[in-house]
Amino acid sequence: MFAGFVRDRGALFLTVLFPLLFLVVFAGVFGHQSTPRVRVVQVGAAPVLEQAVGRAGRALTDTLAVERGGDRAAALRKVAEGDADAVVEQHGNVLVAHYSVADPVKAGTVRGLLGSIVQSADVAASGREPRFSLRVQRVEDESLGAVQFFTPSLLGWALASAGVFGASQTLVTWRTRGLLRRLRLSPAPIWALFGARVVVSVAVALLQLAVFLGVASLPFFGLRLQGAWWMAVPLVVAGVLAFLAIGMVIGAWARTQESAQTVTQLVVLPMAFLGGSFFPLDGAPGWMRTLSHVFPLRYLNEGMLNVMGRGLGAGSAVPQLVTLLGIAAVGAVVAVRMFRWDAS
Structure with a gap:
């Protein structure tokens, strides 16, 4: 019974590796997490902030990094x-803070930290009426809600899961059942068959994008499509190509459906967490933030967030688009080199 359990890769993965994977990710992100460090750009003179940093010293600079910036825009x-x-x-006795709601946790930290600085400045001027006040302003449109920011990340996670799982499982299934050899002998060229699989995957992904945006745009949720949101279309296409390439690499390597499913889980789950689909990685260790750059989901999420959530122009998504296409090209080359017609 024990030997049978050890040889069952699916059961071994779900029993041991799957929970261990969650332990590594969550312990790495939250295990050593403290108050997130706030990065502030100071424009012009701000005596309240400068005096607070001078009085508190290292106690404040551990949680607040101040950078001088002359250009307000x-x-x-x-x-x-x-x-x-x-x-x-600072305008007179009013400290003005412009923040973003893209990360609600960090936005709350910014408001709380600067609010405490203003209160400390008032306490320092004891015996007088409160002299200083804090006014906070969002850099985004005030009418935009949180749905602008979690819709792209959830859509990216759904596309990544479907792309990697679909490609790996399809290729292994075709090989183990002998369909690849039959397709090789068919009149249709093999590139047309695989090309049709890619076209179908892209079409389904675009349909999924339309459904996501349609549901999120309902008045109950309040998603607003503005600016260069249309750049989400080429980003989704490039993202699907990258995910399919990864799935094809896994499918070309795996000999059985069980091994393909196990390896796919080991790729998709870390990619979902480290790609920023569920929570920001600002408080994660440096090695984990560096590792996140390996996964294409990070670039898809960043690109769609820029154009759909932050309201940035089309050019803001070009670096992510190029990176996704590069990953797709490299993955396709690797998959072709590893490709096998049968399981032998």
């Missing part, structure tokens, strides 16, 4: 693109 753009957490400027 460029600083606001950094917040919109996720490269900074807030822009701070």
Whole structure:
């Protein structure tokens, strides 16, 4: 019985490796997580902020990183693109903080930290009426809700799962059942058969995109399509090609459906977590953030978030689009080199 359990790769994966995978991911992200460090761009003179940093010293700089920025528009753009957490400027006795709602946790941290700085400044001026106040402003349209930001990430996760699982399982099934050899002898060229599989996958993904956007745009959810949201279409196509290439590599390597399913799970699950589909990785260790760049889902999520959530232009998604196409090309070459007509 024990030997049979050990030889059953599916049961071994679900019993041992699957829970261990969750342990590694969640312990890595949350096990050593403390108060997230806030990255602030200071525009002009802000005596309240400067004096607070001077008084608190390292106790404050451990949680607050202040960068000087002379160009207000460029600083606001950094917040919109996720490269900074807030822009701070002071008008008289009012400290103004511009933040983004793309990460609700970080937005709350920004407001709480700057609010405490303003309160400390008032306490320092004891015996007087409160002199300083904090005014917070979103860099995005005030009417935009959180649905703008989690719709792209959930859609990306769904596309990644369908693409990798579909390609790997289809290829292994065709090989183990002898369909590949039959297809090789058929009048239709083999590139046309695999090309048809790719076309079908892309068509289904675009249909899935339309359904996601249609449901999320209902008044109950409130998704607003604006700006260069249409760039989500080429991003989805490029993302599906990258996911299919990864699935084909797995399918070309695996000899059985059980091994293909196990390896696919080991790829898809970390990619879902490290791709930013479920939570931001700002508080994760550096090695985990670096590892996340290996997975194409990160680039698909970033590109769609830029054009659908942050309201950035079409050019903001070009680097992610090129990266996804590059991953697809490399994966296709590897899959072709590893391809086998039968399981022998």
